[in-house]
Amino acid sequence: MASYYQFLYLWCFYCLFFTLPVHSSPTPTKNMHASVHYSQTIQPLTINTHIDNNYPIQLQLLFNVINCYDDIGLVTGWYQYDKYKVRMPLLGIYNYQFITLYRFDAVQHQRLLTQFKDHPSQLTTLENNSSFIEKFEFVNRWKQPNGAWLPFSGKWTNGTKTLNVNPFNMDSITDQAQNHYNLVITSSHRTTTSLDLLTQLGLASEYQITNGNIACPELSLAVANIKKKHPRLED
Incomplete structure (x- = not known):
């Protein structure tokens, strides 16, 4: 037809x-x-990488659409170790492709998720939250003179120990x-x-x-x- x-x-x-x-x-x-x-x-983005070049992990992230000219957006999703297959919820922010993800206890996760969905302008308060169980910080990929993008790089911390996260590509983040x-x-x-x-x-x-x-x-x-x-x- x-x-x-x-x-x-x-x-x-x-x-x-x-x-x-x-x-x-x-x-x-x-x-x-x-x-x-x-x-x-909006489609979720799946990332496969390693912590400390030794612990393979998978993340699935959903980047909420941000309003035109706004600087910050909400990220939700989960990550799991390939060995254990237990999905741990994540909540975070992205700002010009700088991405910070947090794992909180279930009660705090739900409270913050509701808060930021209803009041996205309050997302910046998350940057100073120190009550997380784990945190990922991914650094903006920089464009090289030849036009190619460098991979994302980052680190993981539980507040007392910090490990590097292997570089990974996330070319489809804008898609x-x-x-x-x-x-x-x-x-x-x-x-x-x-x-x-x-x-x-x-x-x-x-x-x-x-x-x-x-x-x-x-x-x-x-x-x-x-x-x-x-x-x-x-x-």
Whole structure:
């Protein structure tokens, strides 16, 4: 059914804004209706590395989307030693790809998680929290003159002992948040169809993957008109 709508010409006006609409108002064309629906997805990031070049670990982190021009964002997730396979929850912050992760006891973890989700502006208070069980600190990767990025490096501490964390790549950190704009076409006599607008307009590489720390272009789309390329008598 999607191939039928490939015969539609889509005329869209688009411009840059600082806020994103949830969807545009439906635009009727005879017995058809079209609207633009916006959504955002965030994918967790998996990291495999070693502590002290001796203890293999895996981390899975979810980087919450930060608002445009903000400096700090919330990270949630877990880590486990490959040997024991016990997931230990983590809570932390990232700031221009400097990442600090903490493991607290279950009660404090839940309290802080609720606090920062409701009041993200308070995240900076976490930097001075010394009641952690364990802490990871990952240092910003620097771009070399040839354009290549150096791996992340970092350290682990339990407050009394500090060990290095082996360097690791995290090239996909900026790919975690993705914008989606779908043109939803409904008709009284055809199945509802959804088209990926950013791909159709050739703008996916520019607007789909976002990172508020680096840049914040946001696209607002509205359907101006739709029409068939070859009108059919039965329609």
